[in-house]
Amino acid sequence: MTTTRFCEYCLRVLPLTEFRRRRAGGTARMRECRACHNQSERDRRARKQAGQSRKQVGTYLTRLNDDLTNKQIRLLCSAMISHFGGLQGFIGAWSDYYQYAVKQRGLGAYRCLESVIRLMQYCEENRRDTSEMTDEELTCSIREDIRGLIQQCPELAVTAAREIGWRVEPVERQGRGKSLFRTVRTIR
Ligand SMILES: [Zn+2]
Secondary structure (H helix, E strand, C coil): CCCCCCCCCCCCCCHHHHHHHHCCCCCEEEECHHHHHHHHHHHHHHHHHHHHHHHHHHHHHHHCCCCCCCCHHHHHHHHHHHCCCCCCHHHHHHHHHHHHHHCCCCCCCHHHHHHHHHHHHHHHHCCCHHHHHHHHHHHHHHHHHHHHHHHHHHHHHHHHHHCEEEEEEEECCCCCCCCEEEEEEECC
């Protein structure tokens, strides 16, 4: 009885026990070794995951191109960012979608560009004319922007604070709102 088998995937000769049984209790074994089998399972899961996230990006982009009000655009962007676990996750998913769409040569790539244009249009429309603001209004507006940014992406605020040697500590929750952060300068 043979006690070794040749794996057709990694081309190694391995003990028979390194090949999973096709069915529990059966004698027939798989043609790929355990390591190759596990790897192909991981790849399959990753492909499935990537497929799902591309589908989700596609859905968001389609909605982004509809006739949305500025408020709806803001809400949709927050939803996209939180769906992908933060800004970085979202950018990753979007760029993966774009690269895939370009390869597919379908409407996907066009949809990406159309979304970018729609977002640029949104930014253009919402840009405030700072030359006509008083110093006080300007300070107030900057403070509002920073506060909004921190609330939307607290992880960015924490990272940025760390980079300049500051430490961010959470303070006790105030009411039902989001947890607030307190920035403390670290004494070095
Ligand atoms: Zn193998």
